Amino acid sequence: MIGVRIRTMPKRAVLDPQGEAVVRGLRMLGHDVVRDARVGRVVELVLDLDDEADALAAAERMCADLLVNDVVEYGEVELVDASAIVVGVGAGASA
Amino acid sequence: MTSVAVIVFPGSNCDRDAARALDDVLGAGTATLAWHAETSLDGIDAIVLPGGFSWGDYLRTGALARFAPVMGAVRVAAGRGVPVLGICNGFQVLCEAGLLPGALLRNDHLHFRCDEVPVEVASSDTPWTRAIAPGRTLQLPIAHGEGRFHADDAVLDELVRDDRVVVRYAGDNPNGSARAIAGVCSAERNVVGMMPHPERAVHAWMGSDDGALLFESLRLTLAAGSTDMNDTSELELTGAH
Numbered sequence: 001m002i003g004v005r006i007r008t009m010p011k012r013a014v015l016d017p018q019g020e021a022v023v024r025g026l027r028m029l030g031h032d033v034v035r036d037a038r039v040g041r042v043v044e045l046v047l048d049l050d051d052e053a054d055a056l057a058a059a060e061r062m063c064a065d066l067l068v069n070d071v072v073e074y075g076e077v078e079l080v081d082a083s084a085i086v087v088g089v090g091a092g093a094s095a
Numbered sequence: 096m097t098s099v100a101v102i103v104f105p106g107s108n109c110d111r112d113a114a115r116a117l118d119d120v121l122g123a124g125t126a127t128l129a130w131h132a133e134t135s136l137d138g139i140d141a142i143v144l145p146g147g148f149s150w151g152d153y154l155r156t157g158a159l160a161r162f163a164p165v166m167g168a169v170r171v172a173a174g175r176g177v178p179v180l181g182i183c184n185g186f187q188v189l190c191e192a193g194l195l196p197g198a199l200l201r202n203d204h205l206h207f208r209c210d211e212v213p214v215e216v217a218s219s220d221t222p223w224t225r226a227i228a229p230g231r232t233l234q235l236p237i238a239h240g241e242g243r244f245h246a247d248d249a250v251l252d253e254l255v256r257d258d259r260v261v262v263r264y265a266g267d268n269p270n271g272s273a274r275a276i277a278g279v280c281s282a283e284r285n286v287v288g289m290m291p292h293p294e295r296a297v298h299a300w301m302g303s304d305d306g307a308l309l310f311e312s313l314r315l316t317l318a319a320g321s322t323d324m325n326d327t328s329e330l331e332l333t334g335a336h
Contacts, residue, residue, distance in 0.1 A: 010200075014245060015271065017205050069155055069191065071198040072245055 002047050002055040003082035008068050008075045009040035043067055044085045052079055097121055097317055100129040100139045102169065102185075104160045109146035109182065109294060116294035117143070120310040131163035140317055141178040141222070142169055144185025146238070146292060156199060156241050157187030166192055178222035178313060179286040183239055186278065186288030195279055195288045196254065197246035199239075203271025207240040211302055213265040214277050214291050218258045221280045222316035223287045223309045232265045233305035235291035242290040244272040244279075254279055262289050 010016045018039035026034040045062070049055045059077040068075035099117050103110045114126035126143075129136065136142065150159035160166065166188075173179050173194055181189040189195040202208060214235045216227045227233070246254070251273055254260050262278040270290070278289025293306030 013247070014200065015203060015243075017201055017203050017271075021205055066154070066158065069158070069198055071190075071196075071247075072200060 001082045002049050002052060003080040003085045004045050004047060004055055004059040005078050005080045006043045006045070006059060006063060006067055006075050007040060007078075008043070008063075008073050009038055011072060011074055014072050040073075044080065046082045046085050055079065097125050097140050097314070098138060099126050099141045099143060099313070100136050101126050101143045101145055102131065102165055103128050103145075104131045104147070104149035104163060104188075106149045106151055107145050107147035107184070109184075109292065112292075113143050113145040113182065113294040116297045116306070117310060119297055120307045121314055129165060131160070131165050133165045134168055136165070136168040136172050136177075139172065139177065141313055142172055142180070143294075144169070144179070144181040144188055145294070146183030146185060149184055149188060152241075155191065157184060157189075157191040160184075160188045161192040170194065173281070173283075173286050176283065176285050178316060180223050180309070180313075181286075181288035182292055182294065183242075183290055186290055187241070189286060189288045194286050195281060196250050197244055197273075197276075197279065199241050199290070200243040200245050201241050202239070202243055202269075207238075208242075208269050209236075209238040210269060211236050211296075212267075212269055212291070214262045215265040217260045217263050218280070220258055221261055221284050221287050221312075223312050224261055226312040226315050227308050233262075233291075233293075233308065234296065234303040235293060235306055236295045236302070237269055237291050239270070239290055242270040242272065244276040244290075246273060251276075257282070259284075261287055262291065 016038050019037040022037040023034050047055050063075040101110050101114045117126040187199045190198050211234055213232045215232050216224050219225050219227055219229050259280050260276050261280050264275040264277050268275045277291055280287045293309040296303040296306035298304050
């Protein structure tokens with residue numbers, strides 16, 4: 001099994017009011033160094049695949065089909081240890 | 096007898112309101128509730144996708160409703176020219192399904208906004224607005240947290256050029272929508288989506304009865320026996336009801 005992590009972010013041209021609220025909130029708490037923030041979403045999947053290239057390709061198709069709305073978002077896929085996502089699966093799991 | 100299907104997704108909460116409004120304006124028995132698992136909408140004259148929070152707004156508003164079996168039937172009907180109206184969450188579903196352009200994002204001020212707002216009808220050239228003179232302002236309720244219409248500039252230019260902006264906010268822009276767009280239609284013009292709730296404004300006691308004009312428009316459209324908007328010569332664009 002292979003884990004994939006899909007990070008979805010609002011496109012740069014898209015206003016991100018949640019990010020702006022985070023900036024205001026942090027600055028109100030005294031974190032004056034905060035200049036900008038963007039808020040996205042992370043989806044982690046455990047795939048019934050063994051080949052890393054297959055897993056990446058499958059995840060890209062899932063982004064196109066459902067996970068990312070390319071009108072307003074972009075997605076980035078990375079491989080992760082499946083056992084870090086769900087206990088009992090992947091390389092770190094005990095039988 | 097006119098038959099209009101109101102689609103019910105898990106999490107829809109304006110389905111009964113929409114059905115009641117259709118029955119009140121177009122006659123008792125007009126509306127039929129169609130569960131999301133339906134696979135056929137044969138014999139239906141028009142379709143309404145109501146407001147609510149289908150699938151709990153999980154992932155993105157409207158994103159999961161698009162996989163409901165009934166959406167295949169909606170797509171087929173839309174392709175045949177059947178008038179389709181998506182209200183609020185219904186609009187979000189139609190955008191996610193690719194039946195309308197753009198996307199609806201979190202309001203720019205982050206608040207859920209429940210209000211009655213002036214909405215200008217920008218185009219009468221749809222089955223849902225043909226009884227309303229262009230430029231007429233309607234008082235319609237809004238109730239949404241994610242109603243900020245977004246599309247890239249090329250798409251926005253195309254929508255304006257092709258008269259596909261159906262309604263726009265006439266007063267303050269309540270959610271930060273691009274070009275104050277409150278509703279748009281498909282290239283074929285029979286599929287319309289809008290954030291305001293016409294079904295919540297069909298009697299004077301509701302605060303406004305302007306929403307009834309959209310359903311009156313549907314009556315005119317179906318009476319004309321065609322969704323072809325090219326010939327509107329015999330239609331009375333009074334804007335009154």
